[in-house]
Amino acid sequence: xxxxxxxxxxxxxxxxxxxxxxxxxxxxxxxxxxxxxxxxxxxxxxxxxxxxxxxxxxxxxxxxxxxxxxxxxxxxxxxxxxxxxxxxxxxxxxxxxxxxxxxxxxxxxxxxxxxxxxxxxxxxxxxxxxxxxxxxxxxxxxxxxxxxxxxxxxxxxxxxxxxxxxxxxxxxxxxxxxxxxxxxxxxxxxxxxxxxxxxxxxxxxxxxxxxxxxxxxxxxxxxxxxxxxx
Amino acid sequence: xxxxxxxxxxxxxxxxxxxxxxxxxxxxxxxxxxxxxxxxxxxxxxxxxxxxxxxxxxxxxxxxxxxxxxxxxxxxxxxxxxxxxxxxxxxxxxxxxxxxxxxxxxxxxxxxxxxxxxxxxxxxxxxxxxxxxxxxxxxxxxxxxxxxxxxxxxxxxxxxxxxxxxxxxxxxxxxxxxxxxxxxxxxxxxxxxxxxxxxxxxxxxxxxxxxxxxxxxxxxx
Numbered sequence: 001x002x003x004x005x006x007x008x009x010x011x012x013x014x015x016x017x018x019x020x021x022x023x024x025x026x027x028x029x030x031x032x033x034x035x036x037x038x039x040x041x042x043x044x045x046x047x048x049x050x051x052x053x054x055x056x057x058x059x060x061x062x063x064x065x066x067x068x069x070x071x072x073x074x075x076x077x078x079x080x081x082x083x084x085x086x087x088x089x090x091x092x093x094x095x096x097x098x099x100x101x102x103x104x105x106x107x108x109x110x111x112x113x114x115x116x117x118x119x120x121x122x123x124x125x126x127x128x129x130x131x132x133x134x135x136x137x138x139x140x141x142x143x144x145x146x147x148x149x150x151x152x153x154x155x156x157x158x159x160x161x162x163x164x165x166x167x168x169x170x171x172x173x174x175x176x177x178x179x180x181x182x183x184x185x186x187x188x189x190x191x192x193x194x195x196x197x198x199x200x201x202x203x204x205x206x207x208x209x210x211x212x213x214x215x216x217x218x219x220x221x222x223x224x225x226x227x228x229x230x
Numbered sequence: 231x232x233x234x235x236x237x238x239x240x241x242x243x244x245x246x247x248x249x250x251x252x253x254x255x256x257x258x259x260x261x262x263x264x265x266x267x268x269x270x271x272x273x274x275x276x277x278x279x280x281x282x283x284x285x286x287x288x289x290x291x292x293x294x295x296x297x298x299x300x301x302x303x304x305x306x307x308x309x310x311x312x313x314x315x316x317x318x319x320x321x322x323x324x325x326x327x328x329x330x331x332x333x334x335x336x337x338x339x340x341x342x343x344x345x346x347x348x349x350x351x352x353x354x355x356x357x358x359x360x361x362x363x364x365x366x367x368x369x370x371x372x373x374x375x376x377x378x379x380x381x382x383x384x385x386x387x388x389x390x391x392x393x394x395x396x397x398x399x400x401x402x403x404x405x406x407x408x409x410x411x412x413x414x415x416x417x418x419x420x421x422x423x424x425x426x427x428x429x430x431x432x433x434x435x436x437x438x439x440x441x442x443x444x445x446x447x448x449x450x451x
Contacts, residue, residue, distance in 0.1 A: 069418075069422055071379075072379060072383070072421065072422050072425035072426070073383065073418045073421045073422050073425070074382075074383040074384070074385075074386035074387075074397065074421055075383065075386075076386040076387060076389070076390075076397055077386055077397055077400065077414060077417050077418055077421060078418070080397075080400070080401065080404075080410075080414055081410070081414040081415075081418065084404060084410035084414065085410045085411045085414060088410055088411060166290070166291040166292075167291065168291075169291045169293040169294055170293055170387070172293075173390060180291070180293060180294055180297070184297065184301075187301060187302075192305065193297070193298075193301035193302040193305060194302040194303075194305050194306065197294060197297055197298045197301065197302045198298065198302065200294050201290040201291075201294050201295070201298060204289060204290040204291050204294060205285070205286065205289040205290050208288070208289040208290075209285070209289060
């Protein structure tokens with residue numbers, strides 16, 4: 001029994017339907033972790049992308065090395081690092097938050113590249129025109145750059161969100177009870193892993209199929225010319 | 231200096247990580263080309279099989295796949311050694327991603343190339359081997375480079391099915407010494423170094439492919 005739901009292992013079908021409510025509770029945790037992680041990745045990635053464009057070589061190089069390091073090391077080890085090392089320095093966070101931060105850190109390396117690609121795709125002539133029109137840096141970004149890069153980066157960001165949802169099961173190793181963690185616990189108690197794990201796999205499959213269909217529609221709906229902010 | 235004492239165990243783990251990663255890249259490449267070519271050139275049945283494989287392995291999480299093969303399959307009487315399971319699942323997983331790269335690159339070869347091959351009376355297999363694949367392969371290489379790094383990173387998950395790779399050793403040392411900062415910093419640096427080496431290898435392969443050395447020149451003369 002878990003979360004007040006009793007399982008019934010008489011046949012695979014009754015087993016699946018009896019544990020579905022438990023797995024769905026896990027699904028909400030999975031989605032919350034991905035949402036929190038993605039919010040962190042969106043903000044931190046932008047910070048990295050802007051620091052990367054800094055005039056000071058020391059700043060842009062340091063950022064480049066940090067981003068490369070985050071991108072080339074495994075999420076699992078980064079997660080262990082945060083989970084075990086932070087408490088040694090007096091920072092004790094709930095496992096869920098540690099997990100979300102780890103996801104956010106890893107994916108900020110990816111999103112920063114998306115931002116950078118988007119910014120660099122704005123033709124040089126437009127930056128020069130903005131200077132010629134005496135626009136401030138803020139005005140250039142707000143009125144020229146951002147409206148053009150938003151539709152350009154949205155599909156790539158969407159892909160990373162889907163990828164992140166699929167990586168949340170890793171958080172189960174630091175005791176976050178998302179879908180896979182729960183399926184595993186059910187398996188440990190009933191000695192019957194096939195049904196819970198298959199169920200989780202199917203839910204992931206359904207989730208990614210829905211997300212890719214949504215992304216496809218989004219890509220078609222986006223205006224090619226850009227989205228005005230004002 | 232106590233972290234120096236971790237090095238022997240960690241480097242043994244790193245060797246296992248390297249072995250699993252390289253095997254998964256090699257087997258994954260075979261799966262990627264088989265499924266990618268089947269999607270483009272295969273008949274209806276073959277491309278449907280390839281599509282199902284790709285969607286199944288791209289649509290579910292690697293950790294779920296690993297646990298499924300490790301815990302669930304033995305219950306229906308199929309079981310492998312943990313290392314074999316790890317390599318197999320990792321290969322199939324990255325192979326599914328790779329097949330999308332192969333498919334995209336094959337489809338990006340221009341129609342004129344196909345028409346020219348037709349005009350020269352090339353068969354389908356000849357067109358694929360001598361015309362489209364050599365061009366597509368050059369397009370694929372940068373994406374394959376990224377996928378190779380991804381494979382190395384994902385290989386850390388096999389530690390969760392009790393394979394003594396770099397992550398697994400780090401975990402055991404930390405449980406023994408409680409020196410989390412030292413062990414995990416060293417492990418992260420280890421993975422970073424391996425990524426850089428892997429990147430270098432992929433660059434060399436890319437340069438080799440760009441020179442056209444991967445394909446026989448007989449058809450050109």
